[in-house]
Amino acid sequence: KQEVTQIPAALSVPEGENLVLNCSFTDSAIYNLQWFRQDPGKGLTSLLLIQSSQREQTSGRLNASLDKSSGRSTLYIAASQPGDSATYLCAVNRGSSNTGKLIFGQGTTLQVKP
C-alpha cells in the first residue's frame, strides 16, 4: 500500500533563507507527483507537477525534484518570503490505475518570519 510521508511537519525560517521540503513514498510505481500549497481555511493550489519520466520541474523560485528509485521528492524554495508561509503538501498519482487518484502526505507547515 502506497504511503506518503512529509518531514518535517513544521518549519520556521527567517526571510531570505533557501529551504528544502521533503516528501517520501513507499511504492516507486507512480505516474506523477504533485506539490500543492494550502493557505489556512482554503483549498489547495497546485504548484508543480512532475511526471514519472521527469527529474525536476521549476516555477519561479520553486524547484521540485523527483527520484523514483529512492521514493523521494524535494521542493526547494529560494529566497523565502513571508508570503510563502502556508502548508505544503505532496501527493503521488497512484500507479495501479490511470485515473488520477492521489495519495497525499500530511504536509509541512512553513512559517517565514520577516
Add this chain to the structure above:
Amino acid sequence: DVKVTQSSRYLVKRTGEKVFLECVQDMDHENMFWYRQDPGLGLRLIYFSYDVKMKEKGDIPEGYSVSREKKERFSLILESASTNQTSMYLCASSSPGVRGGHQPQHFGDGTRLSIL
C-alpha cells in the same frame, strides 16, 4: 484559469439530515474528486468520477454517495449526516494527460461542514 467552485464555504446541519455538497468546474475536465480533510489524517479520497454518470469509490465512501449528471457538476451526498462527518470537504477536477501522465488537479476552496 481553471475554476472549481463549491457552493458553500460553511454549512451547519443536524444529525440525520440529508446533505448535498455541490461542485462545478469550468474547464471541461473528465475527472472530478471529493476529498475530506481532517487534522492528523490529511486528505482522504471519498469518491471520484471519470465521466458523466460514472463513479468509483475512494478510500472512505461509507456514509456518502455521489451524483454526476453533467460533466461540469459533481455532487456529494451525505445520506444521513452524523457528527463524525464534520469536516472540511474539498472538490477537485483534472484532465487525463497523454500517455497516462495526468494533468494537475485543481481544487475548490472547500466547504467546512459542521454536523450538530
